[in-house]
Amino acid sequence: MDFDDTADLAEFRAEVREFLDQHATLRRGDDSDWSRHGASTDEEVAAEYRFRCREWQALMFREGWAGITWPVAFGGRGGTPAQQVVFNQELARYDATSGFITAAQALVGPTLMRHGTPDQQARYLGPLLSGEEWWCQLFSEPGAGSDLASLSTRAERSPATGSGGRGEWIVNGQKVWTSNAQFADFGILVARTDPNVPKHEGLTFFIVDMQSPGIEIRPLIQAQGVAHFNEVFLTDVRIPADHVVGDVGDGWRVARTTLRSESSMISGAGQATPFGAVLELARRRGVTSDAVIRQRLAGVYADELVLRWMGWRTQTAVMQGRHDLALHGSLLKNFFTRAFQRRVGLALDIEGPEGMLWADAEGDGFWQYQFINQFASRIGGGTDEVHRNNLGEQALGLPREPSTDREVPWSATTRA
Ligand SMILES: Cc1cc2nc3c(=O)[nH]c(=O)nc-3n(C[C@H](O)[C@H](O)[C@H](O)COP(=O)(O)OP(=O)(O)OC[C@H]3O[C@@H](n4cnc5c(N)ncnc54)[C@H](O)[C@@H]3O)c2cc1C
Structure with missing residues (x-):
């Protein structure tokens, strides 16, 4: 395996360094680096960090360095994964970061590019990439983490027309471990729209405006003394029908796209x-x-x-x-x-x-x-x-894990 850059990559790396040299300073590896302060327990310092993350993302967007692998049609650079890895490596040497904005982009971007309507793509992808709008992921629940498809948050079609005649959904339930929900403008939400079919089949994927009435966010303080994630309670939250991503009942397939890019994103986070x-x-x-x-x-x-x-x-x-x-x-x-x-x-x-x-x-x-x-x-x-x-x-072709609830209606299963 050759770990050296190809000629193209070496040229790209030089271009990246030029951009970074122009706009950031090298990390000193101590407290004077602002990019280290994402986990500060001092609220003022943490707020300053978030501000600078947003500024940095906006700068990268303006200069054409945001979304290196995103297609040009969606505002990205249309580059290769190898270029993204090179960019991340170089960025890790500098006192600059987009922090949690990068994580939200990795979760929401590929999902909307693959499953969103043209209107959803046109409305959300640009501000997501520029860092103007922040997102969170409303998947996990107290009774559904590893077994996400067993989740209980319910979305029901409203009998009223609502939202200018477009129709709407009413959502009730609780999410947990929602990273950065307290700062998010929008969330991607998976909710159960049909309890009478097997668990994977009755789910729908929504975009939810986090300022909607009925959303209550309660930060959870972790061992490090900061609240990275939250509990989110949803009570009669109204979501317009055109905020469904993919088809009604096809939310599991959409969520799998998010989950797949999530593991890759987390593994890239080691750049810090x-x-x-x-x-x-x-x-x-x-x-x-x-x-x-x-x-x-x-x-x-x-x-x-x-x-x-x-x-x-x-x-x-x-x-x-x-x-x-x-x-x-x-x-x-x-x-x-x-x-x-x-x-x-x-x-x-x-x-x-x-x-x-x-x-x-x-x-x-x-x-x-x-x-x-x-x-x-x-x-x-x-x-x-x-x-x-x-x-x-x-990879190994071992037998599938036994399951007693894969084929039966969700409403007939026993849950914690
Ligand atoms: C830092 C952090 C940030 C997070 N951010 C978000 C977020 O933004 N949005 C969101 O929706 N969620 C988020 N999560 C939640 C995360 O996705 C869940 O914690 C994770 O999927 C595990 O679910 P659980 O906590 O319910 O544990 P459980 O599923 O209850 O698992 C408990 C234990 O049982 C083991 N286990 C479970 N099932 C099996 C099995 N089939 N075989 C073998 N072992 C098993 C697990 O490995 C674990 O050790 C976050 C979690 C963390 C730690």
């Missing part, structure tokens, strides 16, 4: 903690001559090369909407979480006893935050176990 950052830390701490640390650094570097290669393959599958994406996504996510664990574990070991501290640690506890974050990365976007099941079935 690249190999170079660990190496820098080791240099600052004067431990690069330690034989054990050198060996572990080499392992982390090898992980990064493997991830780069897997990232290309998976991004290619995302953009081509290929059916083997589930396989690529599961492989990538499983490898990514292990590699993330090795990387942040090494960083804390390099910090030595200070690694046990938080507030007093170097870089405002950046590595401490990432260390805790690695556990969340093994759950969000599908747990390690669920992705391994996927690999067992799809």
Whole structure:
């Protein structure tokens, strides 16, 4: 496997560097980097971080660097997955990020491009890519995570015409773990529209305006002291009929597009903690001559090369909407979480006893935050176990997991 750039990629990399040099400064790897402050418990600092993420995304959009693999017709650059990976690698060296905006784009973009109506694409994709409008993902529920298709949130057609004669749906239920719902303008929502058919068949995918009456958002504070995600309660929320994405009852197929690109997106999020950052830390701490640390650094570097290669393959599958994406996504996510664990574990070991501290640690506890974050990365976007099941079935051809509720109407199933 050749990990060196082709001539085309080397040229592209030089172009990326030129853009980044012009608009951002190199990361210093300490507290003075604004791009490190996404998890700050100081609300003012966190608000400033969100503001700068939005500014950065708007700049990339204006300069033609947003949505590198998005088709030009949807406002993207029409580039290749390899170019996206190169861009991410270079960006990781600079004090700049679009933060959670990137995540929302990865979830919503491919889904609307593949299943949205031309009107939906024209209305939402531009502001999504420019970072002007923020989105959240309203999928998981207290009783439906890994087994998402068993979800209970109900959408019923309103008997009244509503919304200027277009018809509407009324939604009731509860979602949970909704990342960044407190800042979102819109959400992608999966709800049950027919309880009398098997669980996968009675679901519909909606776009919901997060300012709609009847939506209550309650932040959940995590171990790091910040509220990354929320509970979202929906009470008689009205959604216009033309906010359905795909067909009524075909929501599972639409949601699968979102879920597939989600695992790839999460695996790309490791850019915040690249190999170079660990190496820098080791240099600052004067431990690069330690034989054990050198060996572990080499392992982390090898992980990064493997991830780069897997990232290309998976991004290619995302953009081509290929059916083997589930396989690529599961492989990538499983490898990514292990590699993330090795990387942040090494960083804390390099910090030595200070690694046990938080507030007093170097870089405002950046590595401490990432260390805790690695556990969340093994759950969000599908747990390690669920992705391994996927690999067992799809890569190894093992028998499908037994299920007692796949063929029966959802209303006849027993739920937690
Ligand atoms: C940081 C973070 C951000 C998130 N953001 C969002 C978001 O924005 N929107 C959203 O909708 N959701 C979000 N989630 C929710 C996430 O998708 C779910 O947590 C995840 O799918 C697991 O579901 P669960 O928490 O209900 O766990 P469960 O499904 O109850 O699983 C509990 C345990 O059982 C294991 N398990 C379950 N089924 C199987 C099986 N068949 N075989 C083997 N083991 C199994 C799991 O691996 C896990 O260890 C987020 C989660 C995290 C951690």
